[in-house]
Amino acid sequence: MNEFRQSELQLNGPSPDQDLLRFRSGQKYKHSGRAPLFGLVAAAIVGFACAAIGGIGYCYCITKLHLALVEIVLLVGLSLTIGLPIGLIAFKFKIRSDLHLLGLTIAAGTIAIYFEWAFHPYFALGEKHRYIAWAPSDIWFWMKLLFAKGGEFSGWYAVAIWVAEILLVYLLGLGFAIIQIENPFxxxxxxxxxxxxxxxxxxxxxxxxxxxxxxxxxxxxxxxxxxxxxxxxxxxxxxxxxxxxxxxxxxxxxxxxxxxxxxxxxxxxxxxxxxxxxxxxxxxxxxxxxxxxxxxxxxxxxx
Ligand SMILES: [Zn+2]
Incomplete structure (x- = not known):
């Protein structure tokens, strides 16, 4: 246990600007809100790519498996696929801003849900009818179809599940990301x-x-x-x-x-x-x- 060796002590006096960032004794720590641009770009590229792949993988699994409990586990897995890379990159590139992580996670979560919906007709329909609903209007058409005569669930019951799914992905994804930068800086x-x-x-x-x-x-x-x-x-x-x-x-x-x-x-x-x-x-x-x-x-x- 020598991480805190005295030899590492560097007593360079802080500049006035840095002094403002010091906390009074007893004051609760809060991130400064600083977020290096390179880190944000890296987190966006990796996070969005993981979200797209995760969304397609999640869609494939839920159309093949029809067990509610497994679907919940898969949803947690999807949130982890989104939140973990964003959080790890934020830590690596010293992003100390919960707000930036919130933005990144919501964007990545939206991408994951988009890819899930785009690929849903592809995995759910028979070989001759399968297609990828790239355009939002195609997704909207597919949603209305499921609303009217969905397989497992339909109507407002299905809508409630879709909304809960989106909220959980945002919430859990953000949790998995933020926990990576919970240490004070x-x-x-x-x-x-x-x-x-x-x-x-x-x-x-x-x-x-x-x-x-x-x-x-x-x-x-x-x-x-x-x-x-x-x-x-x-x-x-x-x-x-x-x-x-x-x-x-x-x-x-x-x-x-x-x-x-x-x-x-x-x-x-x-x-x-x-x-x-x-x-x-x-x-x-x-x-x-x-x-x-x-x-x-x-x-x-x-x-
Ligand atoms: Zn220090």
């Missing part, structure tokens, strides 16, 4: 922060500790000192996670997660995590305080 060093889970653990607050908890949620990190320490093997504890810039080691955000191990119906221990807050900016001294306050004996904390 250090605008000073132009790089993504790296995550380290469990830099400190604390006992769940007792009832008479609720005011401490409110202060912590408000970003008063000194209040952590008033919490009890606990072993990481405890059944229930609070875990502090950190996102830190590997270059400057200055840009840092912390998240607080409640971890609970509960026995399920089969008697197996299941881990439940609840986020109390995520990605609040923290300065070096405050971070050191939390880590020192959460230190338990080395034996129980070593994994």
């Amino acid at each position: 250090c605008e000073r060093c132009e790089c993504w922060t790296e995550r380290r889970d469990g830099v400190a653990v604390f006992a769940q607050p007792q009832i008479d500790h609720t005011d401490v908890f409110v202060r912590i949620e408000d970003g008063d990190f000194a209040a952590f000192q008033e919490l009890q320490t606990v072993s990481r093997k405890a059944q229930s504890y609070l875990r502090v996670d950190m996102d830190m810039c590997p270059k400057c080691l200055q840009t840092c955000f912390v998240s607080l997660v409640s971890v609970d191990h509960k026995a399920n119906d089969k008697g197996e221990l299941e881990k439940n995590e609840t986020k109390f807050f995520s990605q609040l900016a923290i300065d070096q001294d405050e971070l050191a305080t939390i880590i020192a306050a959460g230190k338990v004996d080395q034996f129980s904390s070593r994994r």
Whole structure:
């Protein structure tokens, strides 16, 4: 674990412009909205190509299989085919703008749905009648035909399914894309922060500790000192996670997660995590305080 080596510390003073992009301690992280043009173009080319191929593949599968559950799995697969490449390229080319990802995913989702519909008569009709409905007017004609006398579904029931399909592709596609760039970005060093889970653990607050908890949620990190320490093997504890810039080691955000191990119906221990807050900016001294306050004996904390 030497990603945060001191030797990598670069203390070049930030320019006034960069200084504006720094977060106050306790402030929630938000992407700056910056999106390099080359990254946007790359994400569009790859994302749209994947969407077209995915749409045709999805159409082929749903016309061959007629099981509702399989169709839902295929729909998730199609959303993944759209969202994942867009998200991965966004990460690679440092796009830190959810809005740009929203635009890219909606465009890619629309392309996928267009190709699905264009190829539907091709896969659904017999060999002699098959055609590809390239023109929107052809798609409209095909839709009206299915509305009047569709196979499996028809009428408004079919329309409801088509609308749900489109909404799910947009929503899931966006989810798969955005999750790739959920790490905070250090605008000073132009790089993504790296995550380290469990830099400190604390006992769940007792009832008479609720005011401490409110202060912590408000970003008063000194209040952590008033919490009890606990072993990481405890059944229930609070875990502090950190996102830190590997270059400057200055840009840092912390998240607080409640971890609970509960026995399920089969008697197996299941881990439940609840986020109390995520990605609040923290300065070096405050971070050191939390880590020192959460230190338990080395034996129980070593994994
Ligand atoms: Zn940095």
